[in-house]
Amino acid sequence: MLDKFYEVNDFTAFNKQVKHRLEKSMGDEYDILLHTVTKNNGGRSEGIIIRKKDGYFAHNLYLEGLYKKYIKGMPMEDAVKELEKAYYEAFSNKAENTIDLNSYEQIKDNIFYRIVNYERNKEILSEIPYLPFLDLAVTFHCLVQNKSENLSSIHITYRHLIMWGINVKTVTEQAMENTPRIFPAKINTLEEVIGEIAFETAFPGFQPMYVITNAIGINGAGCLLYKGVIKQVAEIAGGDFYILPSSIHEIIAIKDSGFINKEELASMVKEVNTSQVAEEDYLSDSVYYYCIEEKRIIKIQ
Structure with missing residues (x-):
């Protein structure tokens, strides 16, 4: 007993x-x-x-x-x-x-990237190739199964690069080419995602908010780095915009109307992360900003 x-x-x-x-x-x-x-x-x-x-x-x-x-x-x-x-x-x-992970020719079209929080992933980042981006890190992965009921991948490590005879530049270029193809971007208004009434209740007086993710809604925050996506969001929003890291699965864009309080945005991001985002889905407490004239994303909070 x-x-x-x-x-x-x-x-x-x-x-x-x-x-x-x-x-x-x-x-x-x-x-x-x-x-x-x-x-x-x-x-x-x-x-x-x-x-x-x-x-x-x-x-x-x-x-x-x-x-x-x-x-x-x-x-x-x-x-x-x-x-x-x-x-x-x-x-x-x-x-x-199953693909042969020993063969770069077999796996190269399956290489993709994700973005994660840098500070909270320092341990594993010491073992894998990555690129720093603001307070985030771009990590590389190999898709081994891509079915609706089962999405499986592995981290690409330095041992993989040595085995394949490639460097970080090569894996970066391959991932940047593949990821938008494997996981196409999807942009919707937050009202479309949660409903008009829910949006007005949760965000009274806010400018239109846009949810940026990928077609499957998993690790979609990486769409932030897709070529042309940021420009597309700027065109839809009609100007410069703030970027809120909702989770590793999606980000939210809000047009800069000139009246938005940055401190309130930062407070909202932290509150949502604390109360609604699972630990493994957390991306960042920061607020970012895209300036059309400068054509770059900066961290402002």
Whole structure:
């Protein structure tokens, strides 16, 4: 009874038990490895990697969701079967979904970028190539699966660059070319996104606000760097505009009417980040500004 209580209420013990049972059920043909994944803004997620010893295919499965099912009553054997099923399904689809990461020619069209907060990602930025941008960082990734039900990618590290025989300039150029194609930009008014009544209630007296993201709404803040997007927003807004980092998924543009209080904007950004944005989705507390005449984005708050 005490063993059961400890097992149910201890995530680390659960992970070890899952690993042990997978090793037993799948046999010596497979390597089973527990590992910790560093996520955006320093978050951590526990996963398990299953890899057949005589092949290069490996599949990572996160364990937090499965543990929640377990403590709600899912039997341990069912949890293990769920992991096995997920692995075999991924393995059966590998010919369609898996690319050879050893070949730059095979992966170069799948390279894309994201923008993240610099300060909160210092640890992982020490291990990967990136470009500084204001108080943000542009990071590079390789898309390994792009389906509506499953979007999978990996960070591009310095080891990848060495293996492919390329430098940061090359990966930057490739990412800048690919990202708008893989994840096309999408611009809507905030009223269109949340509804006119909700907009008037939340932002009484504000100028029109424009939401800039990509077609799938995931990591869409990177559209800020798409060639032509900022110019398009300036044309729609009809002049210079403020940029609010809503999250890593989208940014908001507000035309500079000449009457907007910068301090109020900064306060609003911080309040929204604190009360409504998940830690892993946080981008910045800063307020940015685009000047048509200077053709550049600056950080003002």
